[in-house]
Amino acid sequence: MNVRFLIARTLRALLTLILVVTFVFVMLRLAGDPIKMLLPEETPANVIEQYRARWGLDAPIYVQYVSYISSVLRGDFGTSFRDGRPALEVVTERIPATATLGFAGLIVALLVGLPAGIAAAMKRNSAIDRAVISFAVLGHSIPTFFFGILLILLFSMSLRWLPSSGSATWAHLLMPACTIGLWNAATIARFTRASMLDVLSKPFMRTAVANGLPLSWRILGYALPNAAIPIVTIIGLIVGQLLSGAVIVETVFAWPGIGRLTVTAVAAREVAVVQTIVFLAALTMVAANLLVDLLYGWLDPRIGSSTEGKSR
Amino acid sequence: MQHWLRPVHAVFGAIAFASVFLAPGASARDRPDLTVAVNSLGQKMDPADFPLATELRVYGSVFDNLIKRDFKAEGIDPSKGAVLVPALATAWTRIDGRTLELELRQGVKFHNGDELTSEDVAFTFSPERIFGANAILPSAKSFFGCWEPVQVLSRYKVRIVGCTEDPVIELKLTHYSAGIVNRAVYTKEGQAAFKRAPVGTGPLQFVEWKDGDYIKFKAFDDYFDGHPTFNSITFREVPETAARVAGLVSGDFDLITQVTPDQFPTIEASPDLQVLPTLLEQMQMLWIVGKEPAVSDKRVRQALAMSIDREAIVQSLWNNQTKVEDQFQLPTLGVLYDPNRPGVQFNPDRARTLLKEAGYSNAPVTLRVIANYYVNGEAAIQAIQAMWQAVGINAKLEIVENFTQAFAPGASVVMGGCGFELASPESLASCFFGDEALTRKRGFPDGIPGLDALAANLATLDTAKRRQTFQAMLDILEDEVPATPLYRTPHFFAGKRSILWAPSPDFRTDFRPGNLSFTEATR
Numbered sequence: 001m002n003v004r005f006l007i008a009r010t011l012r013a014l015l016t017l018i019l020v021v022t023f024v025f026v027m028l029r030l031a032g033d034p035i036k037m038l039l040p041e042e043t044p045a046n047v048i049e050q051y052r053a054r055w056g057l058d059a060p061i062y063v064q065y066v067s068y069i070s071s072v073l074r075g076d077f078g079t080s081f082r083d084g085r086p087a088l089e090v091v092t093e094r095i096p097a098t099a100t101l102g103f104a105g106l107i108v109a110l111l112v113g114l115p116a117g118i119a120a121a122m123k124r125n126s127a128i129d130r131a132v133i134s135f136a137v138l139g140h141s142i143p144t145f146f147f148g149i150l151l152i153l154l155f156s157m158s159l160r161w162l163p164s165s166g167s168a169t170w171a172h173l174l175m176p177a178c179t180i181g182l183w184n185a186a187t188i189a190r191f192t193r194a195s196m197l198d199v200l201s202k203p204f205m206r207t208a209v210a211n212g213l214p215l216s217w218r219i220l221g222y223a224l225p226n227a228a229i230p231i232v233t234i235i236g237l238i239v240g241q242l243l244s245g246a247v248i249v250e251t252v253f254a255w256p257g258i259g260r261l262t263v264t265a266v267a268a269r270e271v272a273v274v275q276t277i278v279f280l281a282a283l284t285m286v287a288a289n290l291l292v293d294l295l296y297g298w299l300d301p302r303i304g305s306s307t308e309g310k311s312r
Numbered sequence: 313m314q315h316w317l318r319p320v321h322a323v324f325g326a327i328a329f330a331s332v333f334l335a336p337g338a339s340a341r342d343r344p345d346l347t348v349a350v351n352s353l354g355q356k357m358d359p360a361d362f363p364l365a366t367e368l369r370v371y372g373s374v375f376d377n378l379i380k381r382d383f384k385a386e387g388i389d390p391s392k393g394a395v396l397v398p399a400l401a402t403a404w405t406r407i408d409g410r411t412l413e414l415e416l417r418q419g420v421k422f423h424n425g426d427e428l429t430s431e432d433v434a435f436t437f438s439p440e441r442i443f444g445a446n447a448i449l450p451s452a453k454s455f456f457g458c459w460e461p462v463q464v465l466s467r468y469k470v471r472i473v474g475c476t477e478d479p480v481i482e483l484k485l486t487h488y489s490a491g492i493v494n495r496a497v498y499t500k501e502g503q504a505a506f507k508r509a510p511v512g513t514g515p516l517q518f519v520e521w522k523d524g525d526y527i528k529f530k531a532f533d534d535y536f537d538g539h540p541t542f543n544s545i546t547f548r549e550v551p552e553t554a555a556r557v558a559g560l561v562s563g564d565f566d567l568i569t570q571v572t573p574d575q576f577p578t579i580e581a582s583p584d585l586q587v588l589p590t591l592l593e594q595m596q597m598l599w600i601v602g603k604e605p606a607v608s609d610k611r612v613r614q615a616l617a618m619s620i621d622r623e624a625i626v627q628s629l630w631n632n633q634t635k636v637e638d639q640f641q642l643p644t645l646g647v648l649y650d651p652n653r654p655g656v657q658f659n660p661d662r663a664r665t666l667l668k669e670a671g672y673s674n675a676p677v678t679l680r681v682i683a684n685y686y687v688n689g690e691a692a693i694q695a696i697q698a699m700w701q702a703v704g705i706n707a708k709l710e711i712v713e714n715f716t717q718a719f720a721p722g723a724s725v726v727m728g729g730c731g732f733e734l735a736s737p738e739s740l741a742s743c744f745f746g747d748e749a750l751t752r753k754r755g756f757p758d759g760i761p762g763l764d765a766l767a768a769n770l771a772t773l774d775t776a777k778r779r780q781t782f783q784a785m786l787d788i789l790e791d792e793v794p795a796t797p798l799y800r801t802p803h804f805f806a807g808k809r810s811i812l813w814a815p816s817p818d819f820r821t822d823f824r825p826g827n828l829s830f831t832e833a834t835r
Binding site for chain 1: 349352355356362446450451453454503504505507508522523524525526548549550551552554555556558559561562563564713714715716717747748750753
């Protein structure tokens with residue numbers, strides 16, 4: 001991997017961030033007057049103007065934009081209109097909950113999805129393969145709000161084994177993590193199976209068999225690393241999504257994450273909060289994709305050097 | 313007795329019984345820790361900071377008012393109207409049409425240990441906080457109108473003076489926006505900090521707020537009106553109705569808010585649980601945008617009003633758990649309420665005649681409703697659409713995101729609500745009369761003919777004149793039809809039967825000793 005490759009990817013990531021922030025800034029203002037969403041309908045016009053001036057919404061949009069960008073560069077993301085706290089504080093206090101749920105969901109997804117995909121590829125056209133494919137289709141077809149409610153009905157209402165909602169203990173994490181994890185496991189299993197099938201048919205795998213290498217070594221040492229690129233790609237996307245918050249699962253299980261905050265902030269036109277969320281979400285997605293790009297270069301050095309070749 | 317009132321009266325009776333026979337001064341260890349699941353915690357706990365209904369359900373017992381309403385007495389005998397009783401003020405005297413003098417209760421403590429004095433009252437209703445040009449909370453003027461700075465007559469005596477004749481100062485003091493705040497903390501910490509960690513005199517003392525998760529309160533044992541009967545109350549945000557119900561059934565929660573009628577069977581299947589209904593002092597209604605050509609003729613608007621079978625909607629969608637009121641008046645108006653007013657009658661034949669007389673030519677009448685805003689809102693508006701189509705109105709339905717979109721050009725009718733939180737005709741000002749009335753923004757830019765002039769006559773202490781004026785105003789509303797009432801807005805809580813608690817009709821949850829007790833099952 002060379003420096004040009006790294007710089008090109010980083011510049012692209014920065015450009016993406018600027019475009020996303022600008023787009024959201026404009027869209028939030030086009031989608032309706034935040035003041036009218038925040039104040040009661042019967043608020044007198046002069047009072048509305050007082051609030052508009054207080055929150056800096058009386059300036060022309062380009063002035064607001066320049067002010068916003070310069071503030072962001074100083075690390076100031078504005079203030080929540082409703083609760084009066086810095087928007088960054090409102091958003092960042094939700095990150096631990098979102099990260100906990102996201103990583104727990106990812107672990108479930110990897111623990112279920114990877115072995116299932118590998119097993120299906122190894123036992124192609126067997127009952128295991130068909131079971132994994134059925135699981136993948138079913139897992140992706142059941143909406144998370146439905147699956148989540150089913151889990152609550154079973155484990156909270158009927159069996160009374162687990163708390164129905166909230167985030168106080170590890171027991172609270174189990175159902176939402178499984179809901180997110182199994183949904184994503186279906187995707188990972190499908191990609192892993194397809195990628196492994198492709199690699200297993202390569203000549204070097206036949207050579208490994210001919211050399212008498214044990215199965216575990218053939219899978220972990222040869223097949224999986226070579227099948228890794230599409231799997232890493234999809235995991236990168238999943239990580240980005242999970243860290244941006246899982247709106248529906250957070251709502252069903254009353255998990256205090258960023259996803260729910262996003263919905264309430266958008267509905268209330270909490271401009272500063274929405275902008276901060278989108279900025280951080282875009283940053284997460286861009287960072288995850290940048291990491292995946294760099295992993296490509298590490299997993300397959302030809303990718304990094306191809307950029308160098310083109311630039312020459 | 314109306315059947316929807318029976319459960320509430322039964323609970324009131326049980327609370328009264330339990331309050332007498334169960335030890336009120338039990339130690340903290342004996343008192344239960346309650347968990348209440350709410351659909352939203354809200355974002356602020358300052359009573360005058362345009363409070364939302366969801367927020368009032370959380371901090372309704374953090375603050376006290378100078379005067380309060382006795383909802384128990386009003387429920388038992390609605391003909392009495394609003395029953396005012398002492399709270400932080402022990403007595404009040406009308407000096408004249410503009411002036412009210414109040415004696416404060418002595419020895420009342422705020423949660424931080426400060427004693428309540430006239431200075432706190434003066435600050436609560438000060439120009440600095442509400443009435444001034446650069447007030448912290450200018451939106452609260454919508455509730456209070458215009459008051460001069462509160463006069464501090466002594467440490468425990470204040471005088472409130474309206475800018476003009478104000479016959480409802482007493483009622484305004486019972487409003488949820490009129491909770492008394494601690495001046496020292498408010499001015500030292502600032503409003504932004506205060507609304508996240510409020511200091512009042514109520515039985516709920518703030519402990520902790522984890523945004524989007526929970527707000528915890530503990531019992532304020534120095535509460536002036538008796539020892540709280542709970543040890544702590546934690547409000548948990550659970551946005552999904554099914555999850556709230558599941559949590560109640562599984563025992564995670566003791567009380568839940570915003571239950572929908574389709575969840576009643578699940579709750580009532582458990583012998584330990586019950587639904588707790590209340591009728592809010594708010595009316596669901598339809599705004600009619602008078603400037604829209606399709607409904608600009610008042611005969612068309614009258615036809616729209618009289619072709620809605622409100623009783624059928626209440627029966628089918630609400631299982632008779634709410635009621636149709638006679639025009640824009642509630643029994644809590646007391647002597648101003650006319651029980652014999654016939655209200656809007658369902659008369660499809662007369663509606664057809666009126667449409668014919670108005671020369672209605674099948675012009676589209678667009679109904680708009682905000683998605684997921686009112687419980688059963690979409691279902692009710694679909695039923696109304698069908699009823700209008702049945703009398704020959706070309707009714708089109710549109711579902712929108714917010715009120716700005718709802719009243720964007722093209723709307724003929726929009727579903728909304730109008731509150732009666734003051735238990736007086738002045739409650740209707742924000743909807744129908746005065747320079748800032750919503751009707752001026754919603755289809756009647758010049759106001760409703762004759763209404764504003766008539767409303768000016770309400771500013772008197774002469775009750776007979778106020779009644780005559782108000783009933784004449786209702787005549788105008790019935791004739792002009794800038795809006796038409798549908799039914800009272802109900803709200804359903806659900807909880808354990810072992811908790812003896814009654815919901816209030818004014819959005820606030822009341823966990824004061826007189827309204828919350830427990831059977832031995834909870835202890």
